[in-house]
Amino acid sequence: MASQEIPSSGNSTAVELKENTSIVVLGASGDLAKKKTFPALFGLFFNGFLPPNLQIVGYARTKMDEEEFHKRVVQYIKTPIPQMKSKLKEFLELCTYVSGQYDTDEGFQDLEKHLAEREKAAYPDAKTKNRVFYMALPPSVFTVVAEGLKKNNYLKDGINRIVVEKPFGKDLESSREMMGKLKKLWQEDETFRIDHYLGKEMVKNLLILRFGNPVLDNSFNKNLISNVQITFKEPFGTEGRGGYFDEFGIIRDVMQNHLLQVLSILTMERPVSFSAEDIRDEKVKVLRFIPPIKMEEALLGQYSAKGDKPGYKDDDTVPKDSVSPTFAALVLHINSPKWEGVPFVLKAGKALNEQKTEIRIQYKDVTQGIFKDIARNELVIRVQPGESVYMKMNAKAPGLQMRTVATEMDLTYKRRFSDLKIPEAYEALILDAFKGDHSNFVRDDELDIAWKIFTPILHQIENDKPTPKSYEYGSRGPAELDDFITKHVGYTRANYQWPTVDAGKL
Ligand SMILES: NC(=O)C1=CN([C@@H]2O[C@H](COP(=O)(O)OP(=O)(O)OC[C@H]3O[C@@H](n4cnc5c(N)ncnc54)[C@H](OP(=O)(O)O)[C@@H]3O)[C@@H](O)[C@H]2O)C=CC1
Ligand SMILES: O=C1O[C@H](COP(=O)(O)O)[C@@H](O)[C@H](O)[C@H]1O
16 A cells, blocks of 8 residues: 555544634734735635635724725735636635724624624525634733633534634743633633644654654664754744744744644654544653753843844834843753653744754764764754755765765655645644644643743743843854754764755755
């Protein structure tokens, strides 16, 4: 058998919303809605993945008419082929907008009236209807909006789902408080906590790469692996989001969630089945082996201006004495029999020299015998851009001489899979929410354990206010990074560059 279809959810109680459904995007005037949510909904609509007669209703405080709303909806939607343009017109006919407050019943009652009218017009004979509420909102209003929706817009005779964006709290205590309030209103099976990295193609691929390839899976342990580095780099700063960012910092923004999720899938044991609960049980199990991160195993940085590029503190919404880190490298340990002694380094930064998210698994050196001086193996999983998997390995340099050369086995997606269209993470996740598949969403206990790992160091940073190391906009990060890696990983990488490193441009 060459390929095997994997069930989208092993959860027998998952119910797919196949018809008579509305999606309400709360915070429809915002950044996430225009950049990710509406383009993802259009992508699904264009490819025929949305239920027929779907109604899309935007809700936010900003007053705007439908024309203005449609302008925002289309702002980031790309229509490279002619059929997309006509489909976009159809899509916009489904998109309507209601303006209202988040903390009074009045707005939600207006929304209810509007939804009821749209639903009646779209599916007049429907006995049951369904609603998905998508919170593209800052966390400060999650709870009050969840309350307003439950009170005013919750269907008694249909399926209701609520999709919540990260960050889920600021530390263990606030997360528990927020989740506790949400749980009183919305059942766990109605709640979809998005971490959009779980929707990325290469993150979803991890399960198959590992458990579908015994040769890889059997090498994933402390006997063969020296260290693992998970890196997130962005070539732009916090432009326009300085206020939010200063309160949260890089650790809460991408490390406690996106990078930790990647780490847990990379290191978990094989799940019993593909069901959402079996997968998440294994993730929780491995996370429980990770002790809180120590300050001595952290390097914090903050970017400064370079040329015409502003420094972090040049943003008017950032306090001039801010010590909020825009870069961090953190060492995590998994004290399980399989992984003890292997350092896992999470690195993340804004305003760096390139865009890249990758997982780099370094195998141990050949310590003895005839090849003790050659380069070690490295397995690299490039999450973005230019999805690829390559194994750095040694071979004989072709020719009459007998010489080793560092080379690679290379699976670059754009080369291997022609006609490639990798779905956007948000497309995959919104579709999962319609299907009722929780596998790629964050479970409550998973969140709790993630905060236990990060809360002590976050509190220490807040209390002690250590000055982050400065690095220039567009650089590789603080100058101290290389020494930090060498100290904690015990190895400096050989000067070897993957020749197809700009696969993103293929
Ligand atoms: N932007 C991104 O790329 C990503 C964002 N996220 C998450 O998605 C959520 C939304 O993010 P984003 O769209 O960037 O946020 P925005 O700051 O753009 O906020 C979304 C909308 O919420 C309303 N709003 C903003 N601030 C407040 C406030 N203090 N009180 C009440 N309402 C407010 C505004 O609408 P109005 O005033 O019209 O009501 C705004 O248009 C966040 O939880 C974020 O962490 C996750 C991944 C990526
Ligand atoms: O959640 C977030 O993610 C984005 C990065 O997402 P990506 O899909 O472009 O890798 C990050 O820019 C943002 O700060 C953070 O809130």
